[in-house]
Amino acid sequence: MFANLPLLSLAIWTPILGGLAVLAIGNKNRDNNNAIEAKVFALLIAILTFILTVPLYVLFNLDTAAMQFVEKTAWIALFNINYYLGIDGISMPLIILTSFITIIVILAGWGSIKDKVAQYLSCFLIMEGLMIGVFAALDAILFYVFWEAMLIPMFLVIGIWGGPNRIYATLKFFIYTFLGSVLMLVALLYLHLNSGIGDTGVGSFSILDFHQVQLSLTEQRWIFIAFLIAFAVKVPMWPVHTWLPDAHVEAPTGGSVILAAIMLKLGAYGFLRFSLPITPDGSASLSFMMIMLSLIAVVYIGFVALVQQDMKKLIAYSSISHMGFVTLGFFIPWAIFSVNNNWNGAVMGIEGAMVQMISHGFISGAMFLCVGVLYDRLHSRMIKDYGGVVNTMPTFAAFMLLFAMANAGLPGTSGFVGEFMVIISALKANFWYAFFAALTLIIGASYTLWMVKRVIFGSVIHATVAGLHDIDKRELGILSVLALMVLFFGVYPAPLIDVMHSSVEHLVEHISISKIPTE
């Protein structure tokens, strides 16, 4: 029954329209019931969206790298712009992650958001639809519209429900990410103008057509850099990362979760969908720089995380460091090829990076939720205001420790899988790449567990901590679900990696062929 439905459109528009409906329901504050109608309705929409994305996995054909669940209708026929959707093994897991995390986020804000509840919920639902749109879009303009539109609800979430310094943070977030995307638009238009050289002569905006455009090395480098600025800001890569800690610190818990779990992945996804396949020779020539930037992110940012006083900042820096593994995995293939003259290990690098993306979605989301749980109670994010939380919140402490261990990449949790794959892959290129990447084993454990020591363990010194009450059923449910996911993919990552094989193998095959036109 599902197979005939336009599932991708449904997954995009259900939350967007649902979000608008939530706005219409509004905060009917009769009997001070705290906008319960809006909450329940929003939750139902989120669950419905999730249910709509499940068949994307169930009905997914593992044996093909071609796009699946394709929908294509003319949108602006004059410029050959289409409403063109489709997914492969790279985008499908990210879409399901998005619809899953949105449910978590709506539940997470259940008690803590008291102001403009309906607007808050509608922001997240609309954002969900737009993010799924980014992952599903196969038309460059459609992609660009979703990509930019997505900024608006996030901007509002931080700007309205954020902390005291939220205006600085929102401006920084918006200008950074917006400036980044402008050059991408130029690159997309350039590609469009060059895409008509085929048989028809009509320019195309299809991303898949972009993959086939022949470009000189100079062109590829420029286009690569234009994309790089857009995607590097989103990931974020060092040195364009400084917006992220500020945004996280000011964002409400739900905003932080979406930011860390999904939004950062959009930049990484961009590399896979645009930079790598469109400019393989450009990527090759700049891969050394990309690997260096990734390793700087892993090591440098790790040390920065170590000395943070603010839990959210610490986790934000930890996110940047973990995303360094993602970009490392993406650009290792060329380093492998330049050393070994074959692509053995390239697939593992990219798949490891993808696993790291999904896993980081769960773990960083869970870490921010844990901080949120504490913040809801004491209204402080500073490490020094806590200590000995395990004495008053033992169940919570167990969860936080589990997620901290996952964050430190303990085997048996999903945090290990991606890092392990990327390290193996990196070693095939150069021992020292693997060496510096593997330093995260030490640094990651240090900053995460030192925080745990100061927040969770010890005796209670602050009277406020003594008055803490342990997590309630709702919080228990949210954290349990995330814990199960983290453990499941740690113990059995095969199902996740299996869906990627065809697409990633196809990608590696594609990037191994030069796109420089032969004279």
Added chain:
Amino acid sequence: MENNLVEQDMSIYLAIVLAPLMGAIIAGVFGRYISRTMAHQVTIVGVAISAALSLLVFKHFALEDMTTINETIYTWMVSDGLHLEVGFLIDKLTAMMMVVVTFVSLMVHIYTIGYMHDDSGYKRFFSYISLFTFSMLMLIMANNFVQLFFGWEAVGLVSYLLIGFWYTRETAIYANLKAFIVNRVGDFGFILGIALVAMTFNSLDYQDVFAASTLHTESTIALFPGTHWSTITVICLLLFIGAMAKSAQAPLHVWLPDSMEGPTPISALIHAATMVTAGIFMVARMSPLFELSPVALNFILLIGAVTAFFMGLLGIVQNDIKRVIAYSTLSQLGYMTVALGASAYAASIFHLMTHAFFKALLFLAAGSVIIAMHHEQDIRKMGGIRHYMPITWITFLLGTLALIGTPGFAGFFSKDSIIMAVHASQLPGANIAYLAILLGVFITAFYSFRLYFLVFHGQPRMDHHTKADLHETPKVVTVPLILLAIPSVLIGALFVADMVFGDFFGAAIMVLPEHDVLATLAKDYHGIIAMVLHSFKSLPFWLMLAGIMSAWYLYMVNPSLPEKLSQRLLIIHKVLLNKYYFDDINSTVFAGGARQLGTFLSRFGDTQVIDGWFVNGSAKLVAWFSSIIRHIQSGYLYHYAFAMMLGLATLLVLLLTTVISH
């Protein structure tokens, strides 16, 4: 029927692994719904099932010469042609380790009923030690490197949880963080080693790798441009870095003494008998790789010798009953490591086994003393305890005799084998190592009997209140002591012929003929009685006696002498008391350095350069630029008209030039 069960059906092995895990989950996750008694019942039943089945498996291997089992349970993941699976490799080495782990674990489980009786974290404790048993079994039963690494890190996690068990103590949560991070330094090397194995062999399955190991003896890796290092050597050194942290070899030993902050049962189980020997086990398991690298073997030999000698010395100046035993563990792990370096893997594993029993016994007996002393651990406040706690006294004495290698006791057979093997070794470092472990015998006997005399003999030095209440501990404590004392005495004599000089381990351990020191020794082996008799004429025996006599003279006959000696040897004493300053160097240079680097990168790199100059700088630049541009938008019509005319003129000129040029 029984044969089929053990040989073909994997469910028995799954049961061995999962029974403790079930216990851990029930006592841990659902702890709030069950009583304390139920918590210890489920976990003990779980571990007892494991122990019984392990014994059954061991019986089949030892008596019926069963062939190696190598089975996959499920595929963990497949990527890029690399198949990573979860599965079991059961051979004699594994079977022996399974028995040691589950038996000691069972003893510790029972003992814990008494030791943790009044602790509010009772159920949590049982959950942790069962989880530990599961993790350790996964480690030793693995048939591939990834699962090994899983077990390796999982035991590290449980060790972390248990060192910090009393989480309100600042020292405990400092010690557990330190333990985890130092172990992560080892894991850093370990994972690079695994990655290099994956690259070289394109497989992480033991059998594939071992079968292909000789094909790669010639391959090299250029770590630095222009250098060509043997890949196998680099792999072995990296893997051994992992073993150095886990098995507490200098300089990565620093976490083990501090781990004594955890409750005593886990000091016995994790930090003496089982987890810390994981590194030893790993090297023995990887013997087909290590055998191919004399460089790595020599390195292992020297690290082991350094640890055996220098860590033993530290045991002499400690006054905490558990810390003396902890330094003794470090030193004994050094002996095992030396044996690995000398390619006497079987002797090393044999010492691992005997040590597991007598060291667990010593720790549990020490714990028994600690309970009776109301958690006083300072040996200067003990003395004469033998009168009050006869069972603890006798079992402790038996453990001590085994530890120092008294002829006939378990430790004698294993330690003497190691000493002889190193003596026979042809490696360049073997002479130094031999000297170190020979002197180590004196040191071991000295600190062990110093401890023994101070605790059990002489005048009672505890306060009145404690003394009045001093009595033997309950049966749940003493029964495990007795059960551990039996193997501590007997197991050496029982197995030395097979395990060290025979071919018990068979294909599980690979030794190249030119390295096979044990085979050389086996020619001169004429039964246990001959071995004991021979020892009376050998150096280690007299060194051991000298150690006992020195301790007796210094602590029983002339107790004021140690004080005078320490005054005389002030500098040495100070170096020993400060544990060779490792802790100070680590906390200043590494921990402090990392924090300073972090602060610098955060303040200067992120805040000043990136945010200050570039981000906010460009914002200021825009503001400055617009403040200038603003002057153009003056609102005066004639300004605009002038600008318009200027623009028109420019356009005109441009147009004309293009027209002319065409």
